Amino acid sequence: MNTIEFIQKIRNGEIDPAENIARVMEEISKLNKEYNHFNMIADDAEKQAKNINLKGRLAGLPVSVKDCICVKGMESRSGSKILSGYKPVFDATAVRKVREEGGIIIGKTSQDEFGFGSFSSNMGEGFETPLNPVDKKRACGGSSGGSGGITAKISFPHISLGESTGGSIASPASFCGVTGLCPTYGRVSRYGLIDYGNSLDKIGPMAKSVSGAALMLEIIAGHDKNESTSLDKPVDAYTDYLQKDIKGMRIGVIREAFGEGIDDEVSEKVKDAISRLEDMGAKTEEVSLPLTMKYGIPAYYLISTSEASTNLAKFCGMRYGKTEELEDGFNKYFSKVRSSNLGEEAKRRIMLGTFARMAGYRDAYYIKALKVRSMIIKEYKKVFKKFDLLASPTMPSIAPKFSDIEKLSPLQQYMMDVLTVGPNIAGLPHLSVNAGELKGMPVGMMMVGDHLEEKKLVQAGGKLE
Amino acid sequence: MTGKKFTSDVVIGLEIHAELDTDTKLFCGCSRKAEEDEEPNTRTCEVCLGHPGSKPVVNKKSVEFALKLCLALGCRINLELIFSRKSYFYPDMAKNYQISQYEIPLGEKGELAISTGKPIGITRVHMEEDPAALIHPAGMRESSYVLVDYNRSGDPLVEIVTEPDLASAEEARDFMKQLISVLEYLEIFDIDTGIIKADANISIKDTRYTRVEIKNITGFKEIERALKYEIARQKEFKDEIVQETRAWDSEKAMTFSLRKKEVEEEYGYIIDPDLTITEITKDWIESLKKDMPELAQQKTEKFSKEYKLDVQDAQILAADRLLAELFEKVAEEVDPVLAARWLRRELMRVLHYNNQEVRDLVADEKHIIELLKMVEENEITDATAKEILEKLVENPFSPKQYVAKTGARKIADTKQLERFCEEAISENPKAVEDFKAGEEKAIQFIVGQVMRKSKGQADPKKVNEIIKEKIR
Structure with a gap:
């Protein structure tokens, strides 16, 4: 039963939402002991189920939410010990919209601390690492690893709210073999999202199917007067595009994304998927994005860490979250709280970002990175004059084993984002769909659309299922 | 820097x-x-x-x-x-x-x-x-x-x-x-x-x-x-x-x-x-420009050029927006120089005495205009006007009606004034002698006596003239 059929049955009264959710909670509690896809499982899901909007477009649907997205009254830690005990006093706008349409929040999914990672292996102190639903020795991808993992593993209809800064929806979608739809920057309100890099962060759906992701995007997209960067543009009926054919659709195949550093077998699987699109009438042509592929990673890491280092300053054990024993002046106290409760990668990115915006270095790093971003956007915009969509593998490989991840230097880890940072830094919508299997592991294919062209992603992505 | x-x-x-x-x-x-x-x-x-x-x-x-x-x-x-x-x-x-x-x-x-x-x-x-x-x-x-x-x-x-x-x-x-x-x-x-x-x-x-x-x-x-x-x-x-x-x-x-x-x-x-x-x-920006009020420095210039106030008076009036606005309204009806003197000196003195600012003023411009018009037209003396102003700060009323009711109008009857002067001259022979001996100041004492007799309603300038005439 797919998600849309399930919701229809709830609305018709054929399925009782409370009975269903009880079974869902039982399953995820059991799964979580094995896979660690949740940082927190809701204890009020059955209560929620009794008060839902039965006419809503998500009536009775279990929805999991990445830990960095605030849920009122539910501990929201963004995967960090420093936010222990923090229960937001408000729902994120996306969560509010889900509730209004009858969705049931079942828990907070696990992630890299504050989103700082590509595998969900940079866990905050005291957090369990989510395991790949196909092979527990492998990573889920990140940073929305828990969302990807549970979406693949759960046997019930369900959608997850993930979040991407530099590829955090596409990566776990690819490694776990599900659909991840990262919208245009500003399409979904960030209100209530615990920030990583505010000019890059996007909330988006992860689902078993493109139709589920399209449905969820219809609901969470739209203008929010409380969020200055949210776009005041009409929201398309994305699900209507599932049925539309792709005859004559122009798809650019990114040359650099099939070259050096990309697993050959992964490339082959993705090329197969592209030829399936060709069979359905799409016109493909090779295209080059030299600037994006060369400078995307450094620009992304400079901008995101500059912003992150200011965002994380507020966590100092004073107003909420983890506290320590009060002694000495505020400076020493803040340092103690931050030193003992932030993880290694969080500290690394704070230091990197602080350095990049310091007087004397600011022009060479932070300001220059902003300029590079503008040039990358221009490069994409030029390409989209000729193409409807761009296609490439999502990740350079299948989900790696934890034992292999341990051997990677931070820089080698950052290079795993080489294919996803482009659309993320340019604020472009992108979709990762499963393109096949390799050694039993899923292989993701990524398509990128022009700003606000999510509908084309749905249109083409749906054809590969 | x-x-x-x-x-x-x-x-x-x-x-x-x-x-x-x-x-x-x-x-x-x-x-x-x-x-x-x-x-x-x-x-x-x-x-x-x-x-x-x-x-x-x-x-x-x-x-x-x-x-x-x-x-x-x-x-x-x-x-x-x-x-x-x-x-x-x-x-x-x-x-x-x-x-x-x-x-x-x-x-x-x-x-x-x-x-x-x-x-x-x-x-x-x-x-x-x-x-x-x-x-x-x-x-x-x-x-x-x-x-x-x-x-x-x-x-x-x-x-x-x-x-x-x-x-x-x-x-x-x-x-x-x-x-x-x-x-x-x-x-x-x-x-x-x-x-x-x-x-x-x-x-x-x-x-x-x-x-x-x-x-x-x-x-x-x-x-x-x-x-x-x-x-x-x-x-x-x-x-x-x-x-x-x-x-x-x-x-x-x-x-x-x-x-x-x-x-x-x-x-x-x-x-x-x-x-x-x-x-x-x-x-x-243009729409905000249209809304921009005249500022203190522009008002100072206007007050000194158009209303012929001295620069210091103009500056003091303009420094306080409410005082300046009050002055502009009053100056439409009353001689600006006279209005400026009364607002900047007397009104401010009375307000400060009562620990008040212009914004605390209970009387409005109509009351002030009524009062100063009577001063301008010589209907009341400065002393009476000051007295009324002190009361106006406490609660608003019509100064005109007040004058009519209390009879505080300036004595216009010359004969009545002459009678007061004659009495004062005969009661103060020493001061008269002093004046005759060239002591100009002595006359002020006699004028003061007349003012007292008239309960402040005599015009001191006129009294001065009558006394000088009678002593000579």
Whole structure:
């Protein structure tokens, strides 16, 4: 039963939402002991189920939410010990919209601390690492690893709210073999999202199917007067595009994304998927994005860490979250709280970002990175004059084993984002769909659309299922 | 300070923060107006408390207020409003960064003249949010802990940075007064509840202009006190003066050192990625220009040119917006010079005596006009008018009806006046003799007696004439 059929049955009264959710909670509690896809499982899901909007477009649907997205009254830690005990006093706008349409929040999914990672292996102190639903020795991808993992593993209809800064929806979608739809920057309100890099962060759906992701995007997209960067543009009926054919659709195949550093077998699987699109009438042509592929990673890491280092300053054990024993002046106290409760990668990115915006270095790093971003956007915009969509593998490989991840230097880890940072830094919508299997592991294919062209992603992505 | 070559004995530049009188805070919907007896930390929300996930939205009204100030100071206005994050750790900061402006301020390169006419350059005007208030329960330097009240957190501030054009403590005070007058004229600042604070950069020739910064001076009287103290200190300790940051302790009337070695402060500014760039359109500026009131300096000029007031009277009337507006209404009906004299001297004297300001005045311009018309037309004496004015400050009434009822009209009957004069002359032969002997002043005594007999309703000028005539 797919998600849309399930919701229809709830609305018709054929399925009782409370009975269903009880079974869902039982399953995820059991799964979580094995896979660690949740940082927190809701204890009020059955209560929620009794008060839902039965006419809503998500009536009775279990929805999991990445830990960095605030849920009122539910501990929201963004995967960090420093936010222990923090229960937001408000729902994120996306969560509010889900509730209004009858969705049931079942828990907070696990992630890299504050989103700082590509595998969900940079866990905050005291957090369990989510395991790949196909092979527990492998990573889920990140940073929305828990969302990807549970979406693949759960046997019930369900959608997850993930979040991407530099590829955090596409990566776990690819490694776990599900659909991840990262919208245009500003399409979904960030209100209530615990920030990583505010000019890059996007909330988006992860689902078993493109139709589920399209449905969820219809609901969470739209203008929010409380969020200055949210776009005041009409929201398309994305699900209507599932049925539309792709005859004559122009798809650019990114040359650099099939070259050096990309697993050959992964490339082959993705090329197969592209030829399936060709069979359905799409016109493909090779295209080059030299600037994006060369400078995307450094620009992304400079901008995101500059912003992150200011965002994380507020966590100092004073107003909420983890506290320590009060002694000495505020400076020493803040340092103690931050030193003992932030993880290694969080500290690394704070230091990197602080350095990049310091007087004397600011022009060479932070300001220059902003300029590079503008040039990358221009490069994409030029390409989209000729193409409807761009296609490439999502990740350079299948989900790696934890034992292999341990051997990677931070820089080698950052290079795993080489294919996803482009659309993320340019604020472009992108979709990762499963393109096949390799050694039993899923292989993701990524398509990128022009700003606000999510509908084309749905249109083409749906054809590969 | 810029790289200007200094020549004066004292060089002062100011950075002034003023709170804008908006209804709500700069980035959230919380009220900016304190309730009476409000509890700490009650006028707050997730945005001004800096909770994770909350996001700011710019209050457009506060931008308009700041734009009006830029226009009044003749600043060049930048057409894009860009906010930046100024990062530093401090317990009064909800987010450990302050949303402020950096590279491109709202306004630049303005000017404001002090009362001597000397122009003071305005380097920049920018907007920022106020941090929370820190409460030191046992005094600023003694307390072992502080309490934080976020009711003020997120209030809209404008920062006005001057060029180092001020050459004395008096000029600094004068500048602050002029600036407050502008803020009040624009109705963007509430003098009763609004906070206005200055940081001053000060150096003197004797120390080869070693720069000392004094933080957090509240109000224009304090700035003069603080700077006078600091100038005296620098002159006394010439060679020992080092570049440093000091604070002003108003109670102890002294400055004290906060940080010695002045390293360039490091704030790691980035553009605030939660806020989009607000476009400031030419149309918006034009519509604000149409709304701009006449300011004190324009009014001073008008009063002295059109109404022929002397410059000092004109300045005093214009400095207070409400007094100036009252004067303009009264001067439409009554001789401006007479109106100016009565408003600036007598009305102000009576108000101050009652501990009142112009805004507390219960009587309106109609009452004042009625009263001064009677003075102008010689229907009542100055003494009677003053008496009525004193009563008008307590509660409003019609001066005309009052005069009719109490018979306080000036004695116009010459025969009655002559009778009073004759009585006074015969009762005071000594004074008459003195006057005849050439002692001009003696006549004043006799006039005084007549005034007493007439209960103040005689015209002293006329009495003077009659007495002189009768004695000769």
